Amino acid sequence: MLSSLDNHRSFLRPSYSLTSALEALIDPVMAMLSLAACVLLLDPRGGPHYILLAVLAFGLLFPGSSGFHEAPRRVIRKISTNWLLLVAALGAFGMASGYARHFPSAVIGTWVVLAPLSMMAAHFVARVVLLRALTAATRQRTAIVAGVNDVGLRLARQFKDNPYLGSRVVGFFDDRNLDRLPETDGLPTLGKMAELAEFVKLNHIDQIYLAVPMASQPRILSLLDDLKDTTASIFFVPDIFVTDLIQGQMHSVGNTPVVAVCETPFTGMRGLIKRISDIVISAILLVLLLPIMLGLAVGVKLSSPGPVIFKQRRYGLDGREILVYKFRSMTTTDNGNVVKQATKNDARITPFGAFIRKTSLDELPQFINVLQGRMSIVGPRPHAVAHNETYRKIVKGYMIRHKVKPGITGWAQVSGYRGETDTVDKMEKRIEYDLEYLRNWSLGFDLWIIFKTVTVVFKDKNAY
Template identity: 55%
Template sequence: MHEADRILPRHALRAVPQIPALGQNQFLAALEAVLEPLVTVLSLWFLVWQIEGSISPMWLTVSILAFALAFPGRSLLKQRADRVFISILLGWLWTAGLLLAMGYVTGHINDFSTEIILNWLWFAPVSQLVVHWGLRKAAPHLVRMQGPALRAVVVGLNEQGGVLADRLKGAGDTGIELMGFFDDRTPDRLHGSERHRLLGRVSDLAGYVKAHRIHLIYLSLPMASQPRIKELLDQLKDTTASVYFVPDMFVTDLIQGRTDSVVGLPVISVCETPFRGPAGVLKRASDIVLGSIILVLISPILLAVAVAVKLSSPGPVIFRQRRYGLDGEEIVVYKFRSMTVTEDGGTIVQARKGDARVTRVGAILRKTSLDELPQFVNVLQGRMSIVGPRPHAVAHNEQYRQLIKSYMVRHKVRPGVTGWAQVNGFRGETDSLEKMEGRVRCDLDYLRNWSLRLDLYIIFKTVKLVFKDSGAY
């Protein structure tokens, strides 16, 4: 049995959602996912408003059904014009056909305006084609507006690596900047060395990735290099770069592993975040909605705890500490102060049972996890997520990244207020390397198996545990 199956209950798992091609900008991929269903609904609303003057609850119901049937929209920016036309037409025939069939079977089709239905049958696909054409024209500008491009390197200046580089440079909407190549061969043995920049030997890769904050690494190496590839992957596990194989190879211990394509070439994801494209939009939207609701509900508790902390001991109410966030970037997280000290230096001692630094009020806060509640503000800021790997102090990160393989991979997602490790017995002090390894193992299982259902399951388990767990102090 796979290790993830031993840790995760089957009812908490769901198939990983389809993600966009790696050669496509993530924002554009998310936009395409909602564009087709959104245009379908808006075209209906326009017709209803023009003909009937208002949108009745019946038409709102049809809108919800149409959106659900059309979501997610297909990625068509890379397709030829004739393929786009056929894809939109077939997609609309599917959606409209199901809606008409449902109306006929239920007998409610006569409750709706025939004029609106007949006009919607041609107006919706025409609207989709027009909006798609506009998006195709605007795509390069939208990519540039998102800020600096993702920096990428290719390992292996061979024929396939050269083709990948040429296509990346020729595509205008990937948001990827190719920095160059790494290869151990001399320039006279390299394919197209006169056209491509050689950055160094393969042994220089890990250091370059860290120093230049590389986001994407494409491994274009032959299968005969398997032992060398394994050694290289071990070195890269101390970075937050996403790693992909360009050759069609099979590797084990994948994080969100799947086949995909970059500007038309097949690649295999080795280590990737689950929150790309529509999944990332869903995750962030759920954080904003749930985080806002939770903050409103707990606002009286926040005020009461703030007063208790202020009256119990001298010092600030809110403790700010540097942690590692998404992609290993430093962030500042908030907690209610539970100790007489506010350590945030190069050496931090974890709280232990009976720790003299913990105040009387702080002991209650830590026991019930009330000291973590200000982190819901971090969630709305975009620094954290409600569910994800718990952030550790920077000093602890630097310590454990040297001791635990794949430790830094947990930073491919935003840290969480709670996480899969915390509801599986790894809450509180990690006073041994084995405990920290167990926490990291759970974090990586979360990355492999993420779903919104799993997030809700973890939140539910967290609420149950905070009042009876003896692991935190």
């Protein structure tokens, strides 16, 4: 039994295709090539310090995070934020160590501009060339999906929507009658499971994806026995993947492989990076914003009777209650079992309160919450406890957003879902963006959201 588990440990290692290898290498390689070009043009004498810089750049950028199938705007955003992070890290190291004096400013300045442009250009050229190569009929791998169900249909759509995977689904096999099968998006159902092995041999199929429920173990074992007489690659698609995975990935408990279905993205090193960035950014901003915050405190005190800081109970990490600070913007300080959301022309909002809510200046005390460790700068916005208790019963996946600390700003807020959520549809869209943030977190993504927040705050019509 132990030897069987040891053999399964290889299941935890990711496999890399030509496409994923190119995606991983384009950014770091173009950073090195653009640096070489700058050195040849502006400092032909070169030197070993440039080699060290190139190696550091490659190591910090590898693997690239932009996929060929992603929208151009998303690729540009990822490359830009990742490059700015690298420049900031190398710049801080260079100044602290004194190593920066070895590099002419003309070389570094040109490289800082040229590198991200060359990455973007290489990315878009590569996707055109690669797509032409992969869509050639002679180069495409053929695939069969065993099982017409949610898992199999989703898998087939992935191949259809992402041509860079280089495979074409020929059709499905399933033991049920055709009149009992769901719509297969135009792909044929080619026969019963018992006929699959013979079809694979006769038609030289390259890949077989078994999307058969795990409860059907005898069928799977019988099918695997039949397929031993073929040369096709065989993949098993567990039916747990029909659910909406949050940070889904392979782990191991001792020698036992397990699959993460719902996990926080902030474990290990990523959690440390997130916390350090929160502390550094919030500390700097609190120092810079201190005069403004003192002025706002005076404005709140003069606007109406009551405390300057409004403390409200909200759900934090893992659904635990926290106190969130805001500059008071209303004549009331609702914090009970029933909390009415602010609405347009709300009589409770003071004139000064309307100004600080519109510009989000009322949120500035939450940087103190960040230093306390209760909140993060970027994350799902915390809702009042009363609102949580209402929506957790209505919106599917609502409480999953509490796998991370709540944020001062978030992906939903910069995507148009800031302010009042007066319908269930609006709350569902907000949760959809929150869960997308959990799936796709990176430090570059956080910086992009912070940048977007600044541009959104002053033109958002949903803030009141």
